[in-house]
Amino acid sequence: MCGPQIAARQQLKSTASHGCFVIAVVKSFTKNNMFRNPEEQQEERQEEEQEEVQEEQQGEQQEEEQEEVQEEQQGEQQEEE
Numbered sequence: 001m002c003g004p005q006i007a008a009r010q011q012l013k014s015t016a017s018h019g020c021f022v023i024a025v026v027k028s029f030t031k032n033n034m035f036r037n038p039e040e041q042q043e044e045r046q047e048e049e050q051e052e053v054q055e056e057q058q059g060e061q062q063e064e065e066q067e068e069v070q071e072e073q074q075g076e077q078q079e080e081e
Helices: 003-014 019-031 038-080
Strands: none
Touching: none
16 A cells, blocks of 8 residues: 555544545545546546547637627727728
């Protein structure tokens, strides 16, 4: 057993009465992949990467839309002048 696991187990024992803390530690354990199989890890990585790509694409779309709106507004202002 490695150091972080021992430390976390001692933390769990000393604070087992605090349910929320135990849940938080267990969640961080599973997030650190101590209890997971490789297939789940790979699926999760792929999902996270897809989410990041989608967020990037949405950000780019919003930027393009903002630029188009600005250009239209500038065009209208010039016509008025």
